[in-house]
Amino acid sequence: MKILPTSIADCSIVELDVFGDSRGFFMEMYRQSRYTEFGIDANFVQDNYSRSRLGTLRGLHYQLKNPQGKLVQVLQGEVYDVAVDLREDSPTFRQWTGVRLNAQTPQQLYVPPGCAHGFYVLSDSVDFLYKCTADYDAADEHVLMWNDPQIGIEWPMTGDPILSEKDKKGLPFTECATYPAV
Ligand SMILES: Cc1cn([C@H]2C[C@H](O)[C@@H](COP(=O)(O)OP(=O)(O)O[C@H]3O[C@@H](C)C(=O)[C@@H](O)[C@H]3O)O2)c(=O)[nH]c1=O
Numbered sequence: 001m002k003i004l005p006t007s008i009a010d011c012s013i014v015e016l017d018v019f020g021d022s023r024g025f026f027m028e029m030y031r032q033s034r035y036t037e038f039g040i041d042a043n044f045v046q047d048n049y050s051r052s053r054l055g056t057l058r059g060l061h062y063q064l065k066n067p068q069g070k071l072v073q074v075l076q077g078e079v080y081d082v083a084v085d086l087r088e089d090s091p092t093f094r095q096w097t098g099v100r101l102n103a104q105t106p107q108q109l110y111v112p113p114g115c116a117h118g119f120y121v122l123s124d125s126v127d128f129l130y131k132c133t134a135d136y137d138a139a140d141e142h143v144l145m146w147n148d149p150q151i152g153i154e155w156p157m158t159g160d161p162i163l164s165e166k167d168k169k170g171l172p173f174t175e176c177a178t179y180p181a182v
Contacts, residue, residue: 001028003038006097008085011115012040013099014071016106027106030071030131040110042069044131052121052128057161059118060084060144060170064177067113069133077126078102079119080156084144087114089181094173096153103127114179116144120155142177145170 002015014035019026028034035042052058060082062068072081084096099109100122111117113133119126143166146153150173155161 001034001038003040006083006099006109007092008083008095008097008115009090009092010112011083011085011097012110014038014040014108014110016108018106029073029108040071042071042110042133044071044133046132046135048130048132050128052126053162054121054124055157055159055162056121057118057146057155057157057163057167059167060116060146061118062086062116062142062144063134063137063140064142064179065140066134066137067179069113070111070117070130071108072101072111072117072119072128072130073108074101074103075127075129076103077121077123079121079126079128081109081117081119082153082155083109083111083115083117084151084153085115086144086176086178088178090114093178094151096151098153098155116142118146120157120161122156143167143170144176145172148173150174
């Protein structure tokens, strides 16, 4: 296992060890003690699985009162995965990072609490699995507009993305509540 930094503070790429043999392969997808040892000291309480079709964009989501750290991974297909730092006291406040995640490369992205998260689907379909450090709370969910010009995410996209009704109503950064400095 290896941890690679991204341009966002505390947001890291996790490279997983894969053990291949004549039967196929084996990999550990999460072991709390190892992640803690490697600096991802998180207590995950919920696992989510979604399937999305080509051209779908989910996000950019965050919970304000109960922020969720997320450990995300693609089981089938490929996405462009994005985190936007909304922590006012972070050195990378207002910045974004994007990483291609696919099933062929055994990688995860750890998105710390205090970031908005979203992904864009680059393959015919995507199976997306992720762990969260806080329970989902629909009443606490906020959506940052995926194409906010002030954030300026460079999505590798052609044409208009497929969005949920909720994500179509995402707010521009200037109207989004952020995480105050503590
Ligand atoms: C996220 C979530 C949704 N749901 C329900 C609510 C709704 O009826 C249905 C679909 O929800 P959504 O449209 O919000 O699903 P989705 O757009 O996939 O939401 C997810 O997007 C990615 C980018 C994230 O970062 C996640 O944290 C999560 O917000 O599933 C739950 O029951 N539990 C959950 O944890």
